[in-house]
Amino acid sequence: MIAHSFSDIRAYLRESFAESMLALKENRVRTLMSIIGVAVGITAVMTVGIVSQGGRQYVFSELESFGLKTLWIYRERDQKNPLDYAREGSGITNEDYEAILSSGCCTAIKQFSAVVYSQDWQTTVKMGSLHARVNVEGVDRNYLAINNDQISQGRAFSEEDIRRRQAVALIGESVRKTLFNNHPLPIGKTLRIDNMQFTVIGLLKEKKRDFLTSMGATQGFDVNNRVLIPYTLYQQMLGIQDVQTLQAEVQDQTLITEGIAQIQAFLSKQHRGRFKYRGDSMLEWTQLANRILYGISFIGVLAASVSLVVGGIGIMNIMTTAVVERTREIGIRMAIGARRSNILWQFLLEAAVISVLGGVLGLILGLIVLVALANWSGFPLRPDIELILVAFGVAVMVGLASGFYPARRAAKMKPVEALRYD
Amino acid sequence: MTYAIPNLSGNQRTVRPVIQLEGVSKAYSVGDASIVALNNVSLTIYPGEFVAVTGASGSGKSTLMSLIGCLDRPDQGNISLADEPLGLINDNRVAAVRNRKIGFIFQSFNLIPRLTALHNVELPMIYAGIPPAQRLQRAKIALQIVGMQDRALHSPSQLSGGQQQRIAIARALVNNPDVILADEPTGSLDAANVDEVMKLLVQLNKKGKTVVLVTHDMQVANFAERTIFMRDGNIVSDIRR
Numbered sequence: 001m002i003a004h005s006f007s008d009i010r011a012y013l014r015e016s017f018a019e020s021m022l023a024l025k026e027n028r029v030r031t032l033m034s035i036i037g038v039a040v041g042i043t044a045v046m047t048v049g050i051v052s053q054g055g056r057q058y059v060f061s062e063l064e065s066f067g068l069k070t071l072w073i074y075r076e077r078d079q080k081n082p083l084d085y086a087r088e089g090s091g092i093t094n095e096d097y098e099a100i101l102s103s104g105c106c107t108a109i110k111q112f113s114a115v116v117y118s119q120d121w122q123t124t125v126k127m128g129s130l131h132a133r134v135n136v137e138g139v140d141r142n143y144l145a146i147n148n149d150q151i152s153q154g155r156a157f158s159e160e161d162i163r164r165r166q167a168v169a170l171i172g173e174s175v176r177k178t179l180f181n182n183h184p185l186p187i188g189k190t191l192r193i194d195n196m197q198f199t200v201i202g203l204l205k206e207k208k209r210d211f212l213t214s215m216g217a218t219q220g221f222d223v224n225n226r227v228l229i230p231y232t233l234y235q236q237m238l239g240i241q242d243v244q245t246l247q248a249e250v251q252d253q254t255l256i257t258e259g260i261a262q263i264q265a266f267l268s269k270q271h272r273g274r275f276k277y278r279g280d281s282m283l284e285w286t287q288l289a290n291r292i293l294y295g296i297s298f299i300g301v302l303a304a305s306v307s308l309v310v311g312g313i314g315i316m317n318i319m320t321t322a323v324v325e326r327t328r329e330i331g332i333r334m335a336i337g338a339r340r341s342n343i344l345w346q347f348l349l350e351a352a353v354i355s356v357l358g359g360v361l362g363l364i365l366g367l368i369v370l371v372a373l374a375n376w377s378g379f380p381l382r383p384d385i386e387l388i389l390v391a392f393g394v395a396v397m398v399g400l401a402s403g404f405y406p407a408r409r410a411a412k413m414k415p416v417e418a419l420r421y422d
Numbered sequence: 423m424t425y426a427i428p429n430l431s432g433n434q435r436t437v438r439p440v441i442q443l444e445g446v447s448k449a450y451s452v453g454d455a456s457i458v459a460l461n462n463v464s465l466t467i468y469p470g471e472f473v474a475v476t477g478a479s480g481s482g483k484s485t486l487m488s489l490i491g492c493l494d495r496p497d498q499g500n501i502s503l504a505d506e507p508l509g510l511i512n513d514n515r516v517a518a519v520r521n522r523k524i525g526f527i528f529q530s531f532n533l534i535p536r537l538t539a540l541h542n543v544e545l546p547m548i549y550a551g552i553p554p555a556q557r558l559q560r561a562k563i564a565l566q567i568v569g570m571q572d573r574a575l576h577s578p579s580q581l582s583g584g585q586q587q588r589i590a591i592a593r594a595l596v597n598n599p600d601v602i603l604a605d606e607p608t609g610s611l612d613a614a615n616v617d618e619v620m621k622l623l624v625q626l627n628k629k630g631k632t633v634v635l636v637t638h639d640m641q642v643a644n645f646a647e648r649t650i651f652m653r654d655g656n657i658v659s660d661i662r663r
Binding site for chain 2: 329
């Protein structure tokens with residue numbers, strides 16, 4: 001005669017659960033200890049998981065500020081004859097640029113922008129009596145889209161600005177701070193580059209690259225210390241007919257290598273192999289970051305898992321003790337008709353209750369730790385529901401796995417021997 | 423050896439035995455030595471009998487009890503319980519036999535300490551899969567039979583030995599078993615309680631329950647109508663009054 005209906009099974013489960021709770025309450029301290037053991041493990045796994053996930057998001061948000069699909073093409077400098085470059089130019093002429101735009105040569109590329117800069121690393125820019133060393137770049141219209149740059153105030157370059165070589169400029173946040181005395185509204189004001197007056201038409205939204213800067217990935221370049229002007233005008237000011245760098249965005253992140261090869265092939269053909277071109281992208285940085293982040297997550301999760309295993313051993317330990325202590329009870333239950341499976345489930349359920357309670361406590365502790373960590377580090381740590389479910393599932397698995405051995409031991413007892421046990 | 427021949431002239435002839443042992447042997451190994459606990463024992467008990475099994479400790483009476491109660495299996499021989507041969511049945515079936523055909527009463531009461539008296543009595547029905555409402559009703563009736571209805575929600579530690587043993591008897595009764603097996607049920611009780619518990623067993627037997635009692639106390643054995651003496655794993659006498 002098995003339980004008659006679903007409601008009977010439910011009643012049976014409720015009863016078994018109530019019995020487990022009674023048994024666990026009998027040894028409050030011991031139960032609490034093993035609950036804490038599991039909780040610490042779950043907290044550790046959860047914290048490591050969320051922190052490494054948050055770290056990943058943080059690093060990748062910085063990498064995205066360069067544009068994960070962005071690449072740069074420029075003429076490779078001959079280290080033995082550094083003067084060649086000055087004499088022969090950049091190897092990417094205005095004709096090349098126009099040809100690349102109109103030919104449709106490079107199917108992997110979504111959009112291009114010419115980038116022109118002076119031979120000096122930085123240029124002095126003046127505003128009234130103030131002056132600052134900044135990175136001046138002459139750019140085309142697509143530059144902002146390629147570099148994930150956004151305008152926080154004012155407007156971007158119009159097509160006319162580029163074509164008619166308008167003396168207009170977009171400035172970065174650092175420039176606004178140093179050159180405009182932190183004035184909140186620099187739009188419409190003028191600044192001077194090489195004695196030429198530029199009207200500020202837009203402010204670039206600030207980019208965060210603290211992590212990449214600390215890793216040396218930005219090579220001392222402060223992305224917020226830029227002044228952008230039309231590349232056509234800058235060419236005129238510098239007296240050149242070519243662009244130093246061709247920047248491009250590929251259709252898809254997987255096409256970076258292909259995009260570089262297409263542009264290199266096109267430029268080589270244009271110049272009949274006279275120059276060598278180099279292509280750079282964030283690819284190696286993203287790969288490096290991925291490798292590092294996965295490595296850190298792996299080690300972290302491994303270390304955290306150790307504490308979870310310790311928690312599991314804790315459960316196994318107290319369940320084994322409970323089984324030995326209750327040998328006689330097991331004998332009694334068998335004598336009055338418990339099946340081996342009844343005994344097995346009774347102890348498994350107790351282990352599961354411990355691990356579920358440990359899981360709940362671990363989740364609460366984990367959330368507290370995360371809120372504290374997020375506040376302390378300013379790091380954006382968001383626990384996601386998936387990870388919480390996984391942590392919880394792991395807790396239950398640990399409970400059942402470590403409860404199984406003692407429970408089976410209980411179920412395998414011989415009733416006549418169990419009854420004789422004192 | 424004295425064997426009392428069952429009364430073949432009465433009604434019993436047409437009644438099938440409730441317990442039947444044929445050539446049952448059981449040995450235990452203690453270290454390297456093997457100790458014969460039962461030596462080729464045959465025994466037939468009919469429904470409604472009140473049988474006392476006595477003998478010195480080590481005579482094999484407890485082993486006999488364990489085998490009849492399906493707590494252990496014989497090395498040789500056959501045992502049948504209420505027409506069911508126990509030889510080849512699996513563990514789950516053995517559990518079911520213990521659950522429904524046998525009610526155990528032990529010397530040390532063997533109630534589960536963290537459960538209330540009522541819960542202890544309900545336990546065999548839980549394992550039988552009886553629905554909660556019916557279970558509660560039957561448990562209350564069983565407690566009434568042993569006169570413990572007022573102690574239903576007490577825990578064993580709040581009860582005297584005699585009271586605990588009565589709860590245990592209620593537990594043994596509750597699934598309406600074919601046989602009540604009592605292993606030294608008075609061994610832990612004072613004289614007054616011995617009388618109470620034995621009267622209860624006699625009363626149950628009068629209502630038709632088969633009772634098999636193991637005891638080394640001859641005064642207790644005298645409550646039974648049939649007494650089996652054991653020595654060294656053998657039945658040495660089987661006397662009906």
